Amino acid sequence: MITVRFAPSPTGWLHIGSARTAIFNWLFARRHGGRLLLRVEDTDIKRSDPKFLEEILSSLRWLGIDWDGEPVFQSRRFPLYRERAEQLVAEGKARRDGEAILFPVEAGRTIEVRDMIHGSISFDAGTFKEQVLIKSDGSPAYNFSCVVDDADMGVTDILRGDDHISNTPKQILFYEALGLEPPRFGHMPLILGQDGAKLSKRHGGTAVEEYRSEGFLPEALANYLILLGWYPGEDREILSMAEAANMFSLEAMNDVQAKFDLTKLKWLNGEYIMKGETADLLPDLRDRLAAAGLSLPEGRGDAYLASIIDLYKIRIKTLGEFPGMTDFFFTDAFAMEEDAAAQLAKPGAKDRVRELAEAVAGIEPFSHDTIETACRAVAEAAGVKAAAVIHPARAALSGKTKGAGLFEIMEVLGREKVLERLRRAS
Numbered sequence: 001m002i003t004v005r006f007a008p009s010p011t012g013w014l015h016i017g018s019a020r021t022a023i024f025n026w027l028f029a030r031r032h033g034g035r036l037l038l039r040v041e042d043t044d045i046k047r048s049d050p051k052f053l054e055e056i057l058s059s060l061r062w063l064g065i066d067w068d069g070e071p072v073f074q075s076r077r078f079p080l081y082r083e084r085a086e087q088l089v090a091e092g093k094a095r096r097d098g099e100a101i102l103f104p105v106e107a108g109r110t111i112e113v114r115d116m117i118h119g120s121i122s123f124d125a126g127t128f129k130e131q132v133l134i135k136s137d138g139s140p141a142y143n144f145s146c147v148v149d150d151a152d153m154g155v156t157d158i159l160r161g162d163d164h165i166s167n168t169p170k171q172i173l174f175y176e177a178l179g180l181e182p183p184r185f186g187h188m189p190l191i192l193g194q195d196g197a198k199l200s201k202r203h204g205g206t207a208v209e210e211y212r213s214e215g216f217l218p219e220a221l222a223n224y225l226i227l228l229g230w231y232p233g234e235d236r237e238i239l240s241m242a243e244a245a246n247m248f249s250l251e252a253m254n255d256v257q258a259k260f261d262l263t264k265l266k267w268l269n270g271e272y273i274m275k276g277e278t279a280d281l282l283p284d285l286r287d288r289l290a291a292a293g294l295s296l297p298e299g300r301g302d303a304y305l306a307s308i309i310d311l312y313k314i315r316i317k318t319l320g321e322f323p324g325m326t327d328f329f330f331t332d333a334f335a336m337e338e339d340a341a342a343q344l345a346k347p348g349a350k351d352r353v354r355e356l357a358e359a360v361a362g363i364e365p366f367s368h369d370t371i372e373t374a375c376r377a378v379a380e381a382a383g384v385k386a387a388a389v390i391h392p393a394r395a396a397l398s399g400k401t402k403g404a405g406l407f408e409i410m411e412v413l414g415r416e417k418v419l420e421r422l423r424r425a426s
Helices: 016-031 050-062 078-090 142-152 162-177 208-214 218-227 241-247 262-275 278-291 302-312 319-329 338-345 349-360 368-382 387-398 406-413 415-425
Strands: 003-006 035-040 095-097 100-103 110-115 119-124 131-134 157-161 184-188
Touching: 003 016, 003 157, 016 035, 016 050, 016 157, 016 184, 016 208, 016 218, 016 241, 050 208, 078 100, 078 131, 078 142, 100 162, 110 162, 110 184, 119 162, 131 142, 131 162, 142 162, 157 162, 162 184, 208 218, 208 319, 218 241, 218 262, 278 302, 278 319, 302 319, 302 406, 338 349, 338 387, 349 368, 349 387, 349 415, 368 387, 368 406, 387 406, 387 415, 406 415
Parallel strands: 003 035, 157 184
Antiparallel strands: 095 100, 100 131, 110 119
């Protein structure tokens, strides 16, 4: 059975690049009916922190990634690593240096790796220094512990980033020394920023948690990461994890470095928000409003919030944009944008606002259609275009120049609040 593993180190938050590695391992395992195992590489006792592990596991689940069996912790397997290293010492393949155990590398040979993504790669073993198996403090070296664990866990295929290519020939030497069959290796190009530099915060963030906090949906982020290095064909860009698993193949993976495009990610996220069910978006948006110090007006419940979400889910690219765009629905103490104030300051603007208030005060029902009819009647009576009424009215009601349609905003706000704000502004 095909068995892959994802091996995060709990010394920091889950990086976008690592998340993509986890996703591709998940797709590969599910496509072939195999297993995805989770190994926690926590041999760095000083830097490893439970809070990072908790975040990593939470972010993986949030992205829709599950794994088979219980996680394996390297920190609990030190005796196994020493046992394997002592085995090599007993066989004359390694030597002791105090408390450390070292592995001499035979010079004059070429190590060939048939990479599943890059093809054949050759390494000159003569360029390698003597390799550490066990450090003087008793902890295992990275490459040795990986080999011992991968063999012990039955890993058949290793999919990881290009930054591990240089580790592969060294690990193959350990497989050979231990009399083990090496797994198949596939190294994925790293994610770069749009400028071709290593992905960093200036490109939009590096940790999954950052995107989660900003209001990206897990389905959208996972979808976008899938497209970084793999082409599903059929001119498709929007697809679920399950759909991608049914289509996935390493042959379709690109061997060139992928560039992270925050604009593209926001577009994709906006598509998912727009098509999302309002009821599914509501709990998260309610929490974001609360975090921004906004709450539902007295007497207004989730139906009110849902009506606002319906107006704005086609306009926002992230859930984090929602409170700032809709604050006027929840408080009278909203800020007036400079351009909105300018609309109200135009000659005759306040007269139009006052006339609109009079026109809508008694209309029945108070709905989009009747409000629009009244607005256009005010404009016609004043001999102006409808925009001369709409723009200052929007400013009076929301403090903004952009957003949902004015008539929809007025219907959701309700007659009482609309009249109160229009009269106050005029």
